[in-house]
Amino acid sequence: MIFGDEQELPCHSAEQLLFWQKCVHEKLCFTLVNWETNLEKYGAFLYNDVCTHTDLPERMKPMADTHIKYNDHSINSAFKNHYIVPDYQREYVWKDEQVEQLLADLLDAYNTDSQKAYFLGTIVTYDSGSQFELIDGQQRLTTFFILLCAIKKIYIDHGEQTSVIENLIYSPTMNSEGDVINLYHLQLQYEDAGNCLELIEKGQERPNYITQSGERLFDAFKTIQDFLQEQFPQIADLKKFVVFLLNKTSFIRIETYDISDALKIFETINQRGKGLDPMDLLKNMVFRQVDRSKFKELNMNWKSITRSLEKIDEKPLRFLRYFIMANYDTSSEKDGILREDQIYTWLSNNNVQCHYQEAPFQFVQKMAQNVELYVKCRMPDDASEGNVHLKNIPLLAGKSYKLHLMLLLAASNMNSEAFAKFKSILESVVYYTVIDKIATNITERTFALWCRDVRNIITVEDLDCFVKNTIIPTVNDWKLDNKSNFLRLGLNSMQQYRIKFILGKITAYVDALKLGKTTVEDLTTYTETAVEIEHIMPQTCTDKELYGMDEEEFSVYINRLGNLTLLENTINRSIQNDVYANKATYYKQSKFYITSSISELVNLGQDTAINRTNSLLSSWSDWNKQAIEERQEMFYRLSEMIWELR
Known part of the structure; x- marks a missing residue:
């Protein structure tokens, strides 16, 4: 037998196909040297060892038809x-x-x-x-x-x-x-x-x-x-x-x-x-379950999935991982986390959960519904309640952060009220992972574990129980050093975009309280490029003793959160590196109350919204190390109110 000639493989069953392919792949794909001269030899090997192998199980022996x-x-x-x-x-x-x-x-x-x-x-x-x-x-x-x-x-x-x-x-x-x-x-x-x-x-x-x-x-x-x-x-x-x-x-x-x-x-x-890509292998697995006449219909459903992911430039594998961990039991995997290189193996072994063999169209439809939710959560609009929190998460954790999407997919059974509240809770959870520097693998392991319970939550009451019994104890463990972590917070220890978000959220919260509101609707005004991070004690300072500091202390405190405030760039250009007494006059022109009130709080009547807000704030006639520490403490108290889990 000459291997270059057309030959029929006398095999029929899946096991025979597997055995045949293994021989072809392992024996032929690596015979690049002397390929032509070895054709006949390898053809004979395959025929003798596969097609007429007497030790093969009965189900793998050659059949008469091919x-x-x-x-x-x-x-x-x-x-x-x-x-x-x-x-x-x-x-x-x-x-x-x-x-x-x-x-x-x-x-x-x-x-x-x-x-x-x-x-x-x-x-x-x-x-x-x-x-x-x-x-x-x-x-x-x-x-x-x-x-x-x-x-x-x-x-x-x-x-x-x-x-x-x-x-x-x-x-x-x-x-x-x-x-x-x-x-x-x-x-x-x-x-x-x-x-x-x-x-x-x-x-x-x-x-x-x-x-x-x-x-x-x-x-x-x-x-x-x-x-x-x-x-x-x-x-x-x-x-x-x-x-x-x-x-x-x-x-x-x-x-x-x-x-x-x-x-x-x-x-x-x-x-x-x-x-x-395991996504392609999954597609193949699903298509194998349907009659060829149904390929076109199934393919339309599949393309709706892949094109939706393409539109948001999302990696299909990330979605597939989160889809599986959100909807199915992955406890058999280490720490419940399904790795990308294990997706295909897991799917092959878990039809009993996924039912892609007996109900392929329903399985693909479930994927499509999850993609729709995934896209909405990745690219939140202004229409859905709670979406402001989904917009905040990348501002806080970075544009590449996606771990929370796993939990949002798991939450697909929640009613609209519970789902809106869950978005707020997730912002708080992500905030504490950032402040307390929780490792990504710990966060992912925790979220994967939570998915099992989140799948069964429907109402706000269900959610409240889960928050009380599961989320709060976990976050409290993370927060053991939370206060000390926050009091050291600044541009020396955290990226500028995160610092700006935290300042923006606190500033927006104070402005909302001043207007008698308890929630922050949108941070766009506070995070836009026209708003800058201002150093109250200026970065360029010739007389550091003026602020009661030596060179070493100055290098530490200059970038502390307590020394930073948000300020419109039109005002910021005017003050540059001026001394505090002169800067305070310009700060009063800011529309942000936490900035305009640094040197003096505004009092209006009794028991007014602004006075209730003032009770949470402080002002300073002089600016020094103590003032920076006190303002950082004030920020900490406000942060605990803003991101409180309840």
Whole structure:
């Protein structure tokens, strides 16, 4: 038996497919040396050790009928066939780095020995009769198709004959009207992609409005074209490389006549995490459960998930992790935290929880509902109650902070009143993780544990019990050094954006109290760029003794929170590094009461909102170390009121 010839694999069951693929992958994918001379040897090995192995369990022994074939193909032979990438498959996602890596590998193999075959791996196809439907390998094959288009373009520019390349790109056929047309050997059936490939092949410009996948197709073409022109400035050298590319690069094409077999092989090849996204593996698992006639409907639901995540530039894997931890029991994982590299294994072992096998549409619908909630919480609008707290969290914890989204997904059963309150609670929880420097792994472990209870909360009463019995005790443990942590708080110990948020929240709270309110609606006024952090004791100070400090004390206290206040930049430009007595006059012009009242509180009547506010504040006629410490203490008391868990 010659391995390069088409052979049928006498295997039927999933176990046989697994065993066969293991042999193909482990024995063939690493035989890059002497590939051609070893074809017959490895073919014989596979036949003897797999197809006629007497020690195999009965369920894995060969069956009389067959469903699977394999072919060893060069690029030259592979592109004499027609391939389609159906719209339910993943769109073209390769970026410049993946394209460049493939090109670099090809060039390295060519420079090492242009007469030695170079193995590219396997592709999995479903043979529909007239064409091969790509199940695995579409990213590579699409890139090679674009590579052929780039070679054709360069050949044309140099007046070279292109017929050989063109015969690999398309072949003439007759349409329903009897007209002869060119049918591309690779057809992408997802949105806009087929049109983009045609434009690329014809050397036309990139359209103004195309999908993200279309952008990547054009990017790949430019990357390839630039690479070829840089590496082969002489057309004669490029032509030699093309000979190697077409005839010495090879891969195994696995062909099935049953779409379920193709999907199973895809899963088998990729389940060990060889660079594929568990989101794609999950999609494959779900599609395997439905009849082919339902693919289009299921694919529409799946695309609504992926496109929603794309719109907010969210990593699908992060959503998938949080979706699983929020909705299902992950206590079998260490600390209840599901790692990205364990997602596929967990899903494979937990159909009993997820029911994606017996109810795939319902499972995908649940994912879609969670994505909708995820997007709303990631990009909160002004309409939903409590969203101001969701807007505050990235201002406090940073734009990349997402851990709280896990709990928000788990809270999907809460009624609107409870959910609004839960958003406020989460801001407070995140605040204490920041102030008390709780490690991310501890926070994630805690949130994952909380998800189990949060899933069952519906009413405010349920939530209050959870806060009292679970959240408050946990946060109190975190807060053992909270006061001392806060009293050291400042620009020396925390990022400026966080300090500005804390100042903004306290300032807004005081302004609200002054108006007789107890809640802060929006912090936009306090965090915008027109509002600056003012150092009351100026950063540039020639006479530090004026503030009762030596050089060392000055370096510590200058950036303490107690020495900072928010001030409109129009006022700040006027005072610069003036002394406190002069600055105080300008502070009184500020619209922020906590700033305007630094040197003097305003009293109006008795038992008024402003007087009740004044009872929480202090003022200072002189500014020194003691004043800074007292003001920091005042901020601490206010912070405990603002972020109190109740």
